[in-house]
Amino acid sequence: MIFPQWIDDRLNPILVKEVRQALRGRYFKVTYGLTLIAATLVGIVCLLAAVNDESVGQTYFLGIYLCMATAMIGLVPFQAFVAASGSGRGGQSELMQLTALRPRQILAGGLLASFVQSGLVLAALAPFLALSFLLPGVDLSVLIFVVLYTLLFSACVSCVTLSASFLTENRLLRVIVMVFLGGWQFGLVSAAVPGVSELVENSSELQDPEVQVIFAIFAGLAIFIALFAFIGGTLRISHPEENRSTPLRVLMFGFALAGLAFTFVGMRSPHAEAEGFVLAYLALGFAMLLPSGIFAGESERLGRRVQVTAPKNALVALLVTPFMPGGGNGALFNGLILALFGSIMLLFPTVQPDADDPWAELFIFCFLWGVTAFNLPTALLQRWSNHMPVRVLSAFSPGLFFAGTALVPAFIGLMFEGGNWGQFEHPFCFPWAFERLAQNDSFQKPVWIVAVGMFVITLLANLKRVLRGLGEVQRVSKLRRENQARVDAFEKEVPAA
Amino acid sequence: MKILDVQSISRSFGSVKAVDNVSFSVSAGEICGFIGPNGAGKTTTMRICSTLELPDSGDVLVGGCSVLADPRGVTRQIGFMPDAYASEQNTPVRDYLEFHARAQGLRGPARGKAIRSVIDFTGLKPLLDKEVLALSKGMRQRAGLAVTLLHDPSLLILDEPAAGLDPRARVELRELLSVLAEMGKAVLISSHILTELSEICDVVAVIEAGRIRASGRVTDIQKQLSPDALYYMRCISSVELLQRFLLEQPGVDKVRADKQGCVFSLAEEDQALADLLGRAVTQGLRPLEMRPLTADLEEVFLSLTEGVVQ
Numbered sequence: 168m169i170f171p172q173w174i175d176d177r178l179n180p181i182l183v184k185e186v187r188q189a190l191r192g193r194y195f196k197v198t199y200g201l202t203l204i205a206a207t208l209v210g211i212v213c214l215l216a217a218v219n220d221e222s223v224g225q226t227y228f229l230g231i232y233l234c235m236a237t238a239m240i241g242l243v244p245f246q247a248f249v250a251a252s253g254s255g256r257g258g259q260s261e262l263m264q265l266t267a268l269r270p271r272q273i274l275a276g277g278l279l280a281s282f283v284q285s286g287l288v289l290a291a292l293a294p295f296l297a298l299s300f301l302l303p304g305v306d307l308s309v310l311i312f313v314v315l316y317t318l319l320f321s322a323c324v325s326c327v328t329l330s331a332s333f334l335t336e337n338r339l340l341r342v343i344v345m346v347f348l349g350g351w352q353f354g355l356v357s358a359a360v361p362g363v364s365e366l367v368e369n370s371s372e373l374q375d376p377e378v379q380v381i382f383a384i385f386a387g388l389a390i391f392i393a394l395f396a397f398i399g400g401t402l403r404i405s406h407p408e409e410n411r412s413t414p415l416r417v418l419m420f421g422f423a424l425a426g427l428a429f430t431f432v433g434m435r436s437p438h439a440e441a442e443g444f445v446l447a448y449l450a451l452g453f454a455m456l457l458p459s460g461i462f463a464g465e466s467e468r469l470g471r472r473v474q475v476t477a478p479k480n481a482l483v484a485l486l487v488t489p490f491m492p493g494g495g496n497g498a499l500f501n502g503l504i505l506a507l508f509g510s511i512m513l514l515f516p517t518v519q520p521d522a523d524d525p526w527a528e529l530f531i532f533c534f535l536w537g538v539t540a541f542n543l544p545t546a547l548l549q550r551w552s553n554h555m556p557v558r559v560l561s562a563f564s565p566g567l568f569f570a571g572t573a574l575v576p577a578f579i580g581l582m583f584e585g586g587n588w589g590q591f592e593h594p595f596c597f598p599w600a601f602e603r604l605a606q607n608d609s610f611q612k613p614v615w616i617v618a619v620g621m622f623v624i625t626l627l628a629n630l631k632r633v634l635r636g637l638g639e640v641q642r643v644s645k646l647r648r649e650n651q652a653r654v655d656a657f658e659k660e661v662p663a664a
Numbered sequence: 665m666k667i668l669d670v671q672s673i674s675r676s677f678g679s680v681k682a683v684d685n686v687s688f689s690v691s692a693g694e695i696c697g698f699i700g701p702n703g704a705g706k707t708t709t710m711r712i713c714s715t716l717e718l719p720d721s722g723d724v725l726v727g728g729c730s731v732l733a734d735p736r737g738v739t740r741q742i743g744f745m746p747d748a749y750a751s752e753q754n755t756p757v758r759d760y761l762e763f764h765a766r767a768q769g770l771r772g773p774a775r776g777k778a779i780r781s782v783i784d785f786t787g788l789k790p791l792l793d794k795e796v797l798a799l800s801k802g803m804r805q806r807a808g809l810a811v812t813l814l815h816d817p818s819l820l821i822l823d824e825p826a827a828g829l830d831p832r833a834r835v836e837l838r839e840l841l842s843v844l845a846e847m848g849k850a851v852l853i854s855s856h857i858l859t860e861l862s863e864i865c866d867v868v869a870v871i872e873a874g875r876i877r878a879s880g881r882v883t884d885i886q887k888q889l890s891p892d893a894l895y896y897m898r899c900i901s902s903v904e905l906l907q908r909f910l911l912e913q914p915g916v917d918k919v920r921a922d923k924q925g926c927v928f929s930l931a932e933e934d935q936a937l938a939d940l941l942g943r944a945v946t947q948g949l950r951p952l953e954m955r956p957l958t959a960d961l962e963e964v965f966l967s968l969t970e971g972v973v974q
Binding site: 184262 | 715735752775
């Protein structure tokens with residue numbers, strides 16, 4: 168087989184279709200043309216405005232970058248959303264399930280098509296970028312870095328918009344999602360231009376290790392969000408009884424491990440500010456809030472197609488139970504993540520308990536609140552977890568729980584003039600209680616009573632479903648072992664079979 | 665050989681039992697008409713057969729593969745055509761077929777061959793450069809059928825394929841389906857147009873309120889409904905004389921007269937029929953015509969269903 172044919176056969180069908188559709192469609196032609204016209208006009212204006220300036224190249228580059236960022240972070244990802252939404256109409260995306268394409272290929276095809284479009288925009292703007300380098304004031308390394316970084320962000324944003332297109336088929340909700348995405352992309356472009364301006368003006372900053380770390384963190388976060396969206400999107404278009412949970416849980420676990428490793432190494436560094444890393448560590452823990460709500464709010468039982476994938480080995484089945492779908496297993500997963508955070512905390516040299524340092528107490532306090540917020544509302548809602556609206560509510564329940572525990576007692580305090588409760592100064596208000604503990608003052612007892620009391624209630628509310636989840640995984644694992652034994656016996660008896 | 669074997673499937677949506685213990689089968693080369701009123705559970709059953717839905721209980725085997733245990737094995741063997749198909753923007757028919765051929769995993773010369781084959785079969789050659797969305801409804805259905813056939817499935821599941829088609833397009837679709845059945849493909853087709861189904865279907869499955877009321881050949885179902893065969897008789901003598909004669913005969917039942925002759929039922933035995941005809945001749949009725957009445961799908965459907973809506 169000749170080489171081009173070999174490549175042609177292996178091209179993602181969605182990529183081929185989307186690129187062809189985009190090149191034929193009006194949207195891309197208009198976007199492409201407008202970007203070129205805008206770049207030309209903006210370039211001319213910038214050149215005229217700074218023609219006698221020493222840094223004319225910088226001004227020109229920023230003008231071109233504005234056009235490039237608008238196209239690559241704004242318009243191209245938005246086109247990906249529109250195209251995927253169009254394909255989803257009339258059940259087309261559902262019909263894709265009946266082809267040989269896997270959900271990840273469908274999403275990857277859309278993403279690659281978007282990447283190709285970004286590449287075309289970049290190619291169109293290449294002469295302008297080359298001119299900005301030829302003019303005085305722009306460092307080549309900064310220019311290349313900015314272009315590559317924008318390309319990476321463009322891909323990440325496209326990933327999010329593509330996945331968002333599969334969220335709903337309801338037209339009104341799609342419009343709402345579209346407006347939300349549009350606003351978000353506008354915000355990103357608005358933030359990117361001043362950032363690039365700062366970098367271009369102080370190009371030596373790129374050599375600073377701290378700046379490099381910041382860029383690496385941003386890139387890492389963008390990749391994580393894109394990955395999360397990608398996995399979420401593929402799960403959204405996969406069959407309802409497929410395992411929609413395990414890949415996300417593994418990703419979350421990996422992210423938690425990476426984040427912990429980062430804070431751990433940072434805290435051990437002699438130059439690092441321990442307090443900043445501890446706060447980063449806490450933020451990381453609470454960043455898991457929304458996904459954890461999704462996991463603990465899932466339907467309780469394993470689907471039939473998931474049951475046949477349970478590990479046959481009993482010990483392996485026990486170890487992977489937190490990563491299997493199901494609300495009870497989700498609660499177990501949340502416990503695992505929080506326990507991981509708690510146990511690593513003990514390794515931090517700066518947070519060892521001593522008389523003047525309340526960090527250890529604060530960690531324990533956050534752990535108790537974390538377990539409660541992640542798992543108490545979902546445990547209360549578990550009975551109705553087969554209904555989609557309840558699952559959506561569960562997904563947001565940790566956030567709602569924090570808001571509710573602060574708001575409701577405050578409202579009651581306001582109604583009945585209960586001391587300072589009306590000003591959110593009560594032990595159910597997490598930020599206030601955290602502050603009291605941090606200041607090591609006299610309000611500690613009620614704060615601890617509330618935290619421990621809610622923790623115990625959470626444990627009791629979740630005990631049954633966690634045990635049921637563990638039992639179910641063990642049961643299907645045993646069933647698979649028995650079936651395998653039957654097959655082995657049959658093959659021994661009838662070798663030809 | 666059974667290609668589709670639906671085994672006691674049930675599916676509920678909330679408190680509504682859309683499909684309730686449904687069983688039937690379709691063999692290779694057979695066209696099965698799946699008929700029922702709106703909301704009877706036809707589309708849900710078809711979606712379960714094509715793995716888009718899962719049954720709460722029961723199973724569906726397609727070529728031996730279970731929709732529960734081996735959905736990929738099932739999708740390789742089915743071609744599913746929903747009632748609304750082909751809505752890609754900025755896509756000519758050629759690209760549309762090529763995209764689906766790629767999506768079905770067809771590579772190299774096999775892809776080109778499959779595309780040419782379905783184009784020839786469905787007669788889409790003159791429309792290859794036309795945009796899919798610009799096609800007429802009939803032609804779009806053809807394009808949909810072509811896509812369904814690309815990977816040479818052994819079972820075709822067609823949900824209301826004739827809805828909205830003009831008479832010519834319907835006749836053409838019917839002819840295409842007959843050819844497909846002759847090629848050995850099993851076809852499950854739902855339609856509201858019963859006269860059309862009766863002309864092409866070998867077997868039918870009648871569903872109402874999620875339950876199968878009857879399945880099998882139309883004549884067999886008719887026999888289940890009325891064990892005695894129905895006959896029509898016409899004579900030169902008056903209809904009243906014929907009616908009186910028939911009422912006197914042993915084994916004759918349900919005598920009903922129209923303007924020219926009478927319809928009656930008789931236990932289906934050749935001897936009894938020959939005796940009856942002999943007696944009519946000897947009594948001077950001078951019979952002109954005597955024929956068995958074949959079952960009509962519409963009548964079968966109406967006598968089986970009660971118009972229950974879920």
